[in-house]
Amino acid sequence: MPRFLRMSIIVFLVFCCLFFLTFFGLVQQGRSDIQRELSAGQALAGLLFQLADDNPQRLALLEEAQVRHLVIKVQHSLTFQDFDGHDEIPAWFYRMIWSENLFQNAITVSLPDGQRMWLVANPFDEVEEVWESVVLVFVLFVVAFSIAILAAYYGRRIGVKPFQQLLSSLYVQPEKPFQFSASLNAYDVPEARQLAACFSQMSDALELEQKSNQRLTEELMALQEKERAYLARELHDDLGQYVTGIRAQSYLISQAPENAALVKQTADRIIEHCQAMQEGFLRLVRSLHPVMLEPLGLSQSLQGLVVQWQQSSGIKCRVCLPEVLPPLQKDAATHIYRLVQEALNNVARHACANRVLVTMNLTEKGLEVIVDDDGQGLQANMVQGVGLRSMYERARSMNAHLQFVSNAGQGLKIILQVPCFQEGVS
Incomplete structure (x- = not known):
């Protein structure tokens, strides 16, 4: 069952309970008013009877009188239909509100002609007023219920x-995967306006991240082809020539x-070629994985990495390491090695630095790795x-914190904070 229908049923039941409570109160109040009017009517009937005193002229005047809440009829017998207003009230409502016999306190006068x-x-005037009040209350409740349902529907x-609109914006079209129509309109409701603003920010961030991932995927594919070309060139131009x-x-x-x-x-030359080929294999293997x-x-x-990098780049590099490293997470040593290697390669390619300092410090939380250079630093609005x-991903895989501290023209400091574990490599 839809939620709005359930809510409508609940509201209807609440209105019904309130109406029946009001109806019961009106009936109780009506009974009291009818009893009071009947008592007054009976007293008036007794007074008129005493004033008439069997005088024919006075009785004739009394017969023509029109008195509210009092029935004056000259006939052999009196029935329920002789009361004024009886046909304007439903019989079930009259029986509900008044069930006593109307003729038990009737006053009768015998006339000379035998009538x-x-x-x-006559209680029907008062009963009619109660009935009109019930009908008015019913109409008011119907109107109030209709207004409440319409207001609830409009508010919903x-x-x-x-x-x-949020769901429609999140809908992914099959022909355009990972592309969202995520622009939301401005709303008058503050909460809805805040939701639209937060979602728009999230959508913009997601769109930027998708574009970044697409660009990185293209760069990764290009890097993969570059690595394959490098391997093919090394195997063909270097190792292939020796073979x-x-x-x-x-x-x-x-x-x-x-x-x-x-x-x-010739044998000496073969030995030299084998030695050169072995060095080429070691160089190739080291570029693929730090086997040492x-x-x-x-x-x-x-x-060893710092010595080899310093020889190839011509940039002075100093390393300060503690004597004993704390236990690290599994594969953390490989990630740290690759991260430092990538930082040094970036210095050689982009930093225009004269010196580099690689340090490791033991902290209360684990190991702190710092690569500090005196180059030109990170450029403003640089695209990763x-x-x-890859450095961020390696830090994330170690549950580590990676930070870049840089001012233009004042070098770059890369700080990696790695937590320690009970098991792992040191």
């Missing part, structure tokens, strides 16, 4: 309209086995690329 004059108190439409040289030199040895000097010279991290640990791996996003 009788009846003097009876006004209140539900923001939510309907080709070794094959040619081996063929040369097989063709002149009796020439000892040539065999020795597990056997050496995080501290020595970072020191894959590198910065």
Whole structure:
């Protein structure tokens, strides 16, 4: 059952209860008024009877008199239909409000012609007034109920309209996934206006995030192709050339086995090529994964990374590490290593720095990693690329806090605060 229908039924039942309570009160008050009017009518009938004193002229005048709340009839017998106003009141309502016999206190006068004059108190005028009050109250309750339902319906439409527009804005079209028509109108209701403003802000943030994700996806795909091109170039231009040289030199040895000097010279070249090929493999493997991290640990791996980066970039870099690292979360060492590596690569590509300082500090909450350079700092309105996003994602995966402190022209300080765990690598 719809909520509005349930609410309408509840309101209807409440109005019915109130109407019946009011109806019961009117009936009780009507009975008291009828009893009072009947007593007054009976007293008036007795007084008129005494004044008439069987005088024919006075009785004739009394027969022509029109007295409210009193029936004066000259006839052999008196029935219910002889009362004025009896046909204007429903019989069930009269029986409900007054059930006593009207003729038990009637005053009768025998006339010379054999007929009788009846003097009876008439309650129908008072009953009619009570009935008119009941009808008026019923009409007022019907009008009030109609106004309440209309007001509730209008209020519901006004209140539900923001939510309907919100749902329609959140509806995702199959042909346009992840695209929302999320602009909400301004409303007169303060709460609805606040809801529209908050939702519009959330929608704008979501739209910006979607565009950022789309851009990062494109950059990630381009980076993937770049990595594949790099691997193909390394395998072809470096390792492939060494393999080709070794094959040619081996063929040369097989063709002149009796020439000892040539065999020795060729063998030395093969050894040099194998050494160079091994170094190329190690360099390639290190670019893909820090294989020395597990056997050496995080501290020595970072020191080796700093030495290698300083040689390749030509920028002075100093590292300050504690003697013992606290226990870290699983894979936290790899994330810290990669994050420092990405920070150093960004310094080499963008910072125009002369020196870099990499430090690790033990804090009450865990480990603090700082990469500080004296370069040009972050530019205003800079768009985050894959590198910065990957740093944030690595920090999030460790439940760590990553902060960039920078002023234009005064360098950049990257602060990573990593919580410690009972189990993990150190």
